[in-house]
Amino acid sequence: MNEYANTIEVAGLAKRFGDVTAVESVTFRIRQGELFGFLGPNGAGKTTTINMLTGLARPDAGTIHIRGIDCTRDPKGAQHLMGIVPDESNLYPELTGFGNLCFCGALYGMNKRHRQARARELLDRFGLADAAGRKFAGYSKGMKRKLTIAAAIIHQPQILFLDEPTTGIDVASARQIRQLIAGLNAAGTTVFLTTHYIEEAERLCQRIAFIVKGRIVRIDTVEDLMHQTEGRYVVEFAVSDKAAELCEQIQAEFPNLQCQAVANSTIRVESCEPVRVGPLVRSLEDRNAEVFEARKIRPSLEDVFVHVTGIEAGVMNKEKEKAKMGGGS
Amino acid sequence: MKPWIAFWNILAKDMRSYYLKPPNISWGLLFPLVWIVMFSIRSGLGIESLPSLLPGLVGLSILFGTTSVLSVTVTFEKKGRSFERLLLAPISLEVLMLAKTAGAILFGAVNAFVPLLVGSFLADLSNTNWATLVPAVVLIAISSTFLGLFIAVSVKEVFEAQTFSNFFRFPMIFLCGLFFPLEQLPVWLRPLSYVLPLTYGADVLHASIHRPEHMPLILDFGLLVAFCAVLFAVSLRNIRRKWIK
Numbered sequence: 001m002n003e004y005a006n007t008i009e010v011a012g013l014a015k016r017f018g019d020v021t022a023v024e025s026v027t028f029r030i031r032q033g034e035l036f037g038f039l040g041p042n043g044a045g046k047t048t049t050i051n052m053l054t055g056l057a058r059p060d061a062g063t064i065h066i067r068g069i070d071c072t073r074d075p076k077g078a079q080h081l082m083g084i085v086p087d088e089s090n091l092y093p094e095l096t097g098f099g100n101l102c103f104c105g106a107l108y109g110m111n112k113r114h115r116q117a118r119a120r121e122l123l124d125r126f127g128l129a130d131a132a133g134r135k136f137a138g139y140s141k142g143m144k145r146k147l148t149i150a151a152a153i154i155h156q157p158q159i160l161f162l163d164e165p166t167t168g169i170d171v172a173s174a175r176q177i178r179q180l181i182a183g184l185n186a187a188g189t190t191v192f193l194t195t196h197y198i199e200e201a202e203r204l205c206q207r208i209a210f211i212v213k214g215r216i217v218r219i220d221t222v223e224d225l226m227h228q229t230e231g232r233y234v235v236e237f238a239v240s241d242k243a244a245e246l247c248e249q250i251q252a253e254f255p256n257l258q259c260q261a262v263a264n265s266t267i268r269v270e271s272c273e274p275v276r277v278g279p280l281v282r283s284l285e286d287r288n289a290e291v292f293e294a295r296k297i298r299p300s301l302e303d304v305f306v307h308v309t310g311i312e313a314g315v316m317n318k319e320k321e322k323a324k325m326g327g328g329s
Numbered sequence: 330m331k332p333w334i335a336f337w338n339i340l341a342k343d344m345r346s347y348y349l350k351p352p353n354i355s356w357g358l359l360f361p362l363v364w365i366v367m368f369s370i371r372s373g374l375g376i377e378s379l380p381s382l383l384p385g386l387v388g389l390s391i392l393f394g395t396t397s398v399l400s401v402t403v404t405f406e407k408k409g410r411s412f413e414r415l416l417l418a419p420i421s422l423e424v425l426m427l428a429k430t431a432g433a434i435l436f437g438a439v440n441a442f443v444p445l446l447v448g449s450f451l452a453d454l455s456n457t458n459w460a461t462l463v464p465a466v467v468l469i470a471i472s473s474t475f476l477g478l479f480i481a482v483s484v485k486e487v488f489e490a491q492t493f494s495n496f497f498r499f500p501m502i503f504l505c506g507l508f509f510p511l512e513q514l515p516v517w518l519r520p521l522s523y524v525l526p527l528t529y530g531a532d533v534l535h536a537s538i539h540r541p542e543h544m545p546l547i548l549d550f551g552l553l554v555a556f557c558a559v560l561f562a563v564s565l566r567n568i569r570r571k572w573i574k
Binding site: 017054055056057058075076079080082084086088090091092093094095103104106107108109110111151 | 331332334335337338339342346409410411413414415416417418419420421573574
């Protein structure tokens with residue numbers, strides 16, 4: 001194990017804005033080559049944490065070490081090691097895709113020949129070669145996001161910070177970006193990813209920290225987090241409608257089960273024992289509900305998140321909807 | 330890391346994106362010409378009065394040329410968050426802000442030579458002391474640009490940058506001795522003149538073109554350098570305090 005087995009070491013990080021505590025007592029370590037997820041709802045402190053790690057904000061307390069460099073004392077000291085993808089694509093609208101990449105390369109001291117070759121390589125790799133000569137302002141959201149990631153890795157950083165990289169973009173682009181992130185990590189880049197998409201974190205990350213109201217409530221590997229769901233059984237019933245009303249009645253009749261209406265026509269039933277479907281279906285039908293389907297659900301990271309943080313999945317879902325509509329985070 | 334690569338590319342990008350755009354070039358040419366015509370007609374003294382008007386026209390061209398573009402572009406980039414990209418680059422804030430202001434300094438200095446060029450065709454400028462005039466133009470351009478930077482760091486919106494710039498610029502037209510000597514100002518206003526950098530620049534410009542200096546030139550130059558240093562240092566401190574919270 002070398003001197004910098006932990007690429008990022010954060011201890012007791014805190015940040016306040018006036019009376020509002022944005023981040024408090026945040027402590028974690030990220031190993032070299034790890035893909036680390038920072039998962040939490042909007043306003044949880046994800047962007048503030050990234051800003052402190054990258055030198056865009058000063059912590060009120062705590063320490064940050066990046067590859068041994070004390071970034072609390074010397075915020076500029078580790079910036080050459082980092083690539084940063086902010087939560088909004090912030091390249092220059094008046095420059096072309098190629099021009100933006102070359103300019104970003106120059107900011108990291110790359111000479112002209114090197115940065116032009118690298119820009120061409122990245123435009124090819126990100127499927128943007130045909131748009132290389134077009135101005136950034138004319139790019140679609142997905143293209144902007146991809147070019148912003150390309151700009152962040154133009155200088156081949158050892159650490160990549162991604163703040164909500166797939167928020168507000170179409171499904172195909174988001175999928176492509178996830179593949180790119182996984183590829184970069186497989187090539188050895190340490191990745192710090194903030195997201196409020198639980199499935200994204202589950203699919204990509206090796207370890208995840210749940211952050212709520214500025215505090216980390218749990219850090220673990222995805223496997224260990226999923227162990228929490230062992231011994232839990234979940235069944236979803238598709239009913240005609242009035243799921244909320246039916247849910248209340250079922251809950252009263254079967255107090256050992258945990259019932260939840262997850263949509264107008266879906267009831268979710270959880271238990272520590274295998275769920276007996278027959279009595280539940282009969283009870284629903286006795287209440288004149290039509291039951292179309294009963295399916296066993298594999299507990300997900302979302303269930304773990306809800307269990308650990310106490311935040312209902314609905315809150316995260318609403319944020320997803322807002323983000324899809326362009327609300328962002 | 331080679332900071333000069335970043336410096337040069339920031340400057341080159343700003344020149345292409347802002348200063349060398351046709352509207353800016355035409356504004357940079359038109360503005361001094363309009364002032365020349367306006368003051369020549371208003372003074373009623375004819376073309377022979379041009380040498381006495383030139384220092385004021387040069388000073389105004391630099392002041393307006395530098396402050397208007399820089400304060401707006403920095404505020405615009407800050408609002409669009411592309412300025413964050415610069416703050417995240419592994420270059421010192423000093424190098425970064427010198428690169429951001431270098432374009433405005435060049436633009437202001439080039440603007441200054443428009444009235445001088447026109448003046449050289451219309452009036453006898455053979456007695457002009459270029460050895461003091463050129464450094465004065467450069468120092469006025471630097472101090473005015475850093476004033477623009479100070480303004481950019483003090484505001485959030487682009488329109489505020491324009492309004493706040495005018496708060497400084499219009500009084501400076503009258504208070505800095507550009508078109509009439511400081512002695513003609515009411516006594517109670519004079520202290521204000523002495524805290525404005527353009528006062529010292531205007532004194533050197535007048536001394537270089539048509540009349541003896543009001544203050545020792547070494548003092549004028551020394552104070553201009555001091556104003557540049559203070560405005561740059563205060564702007565950097567404000568950036569660290571406000572933009573890297």
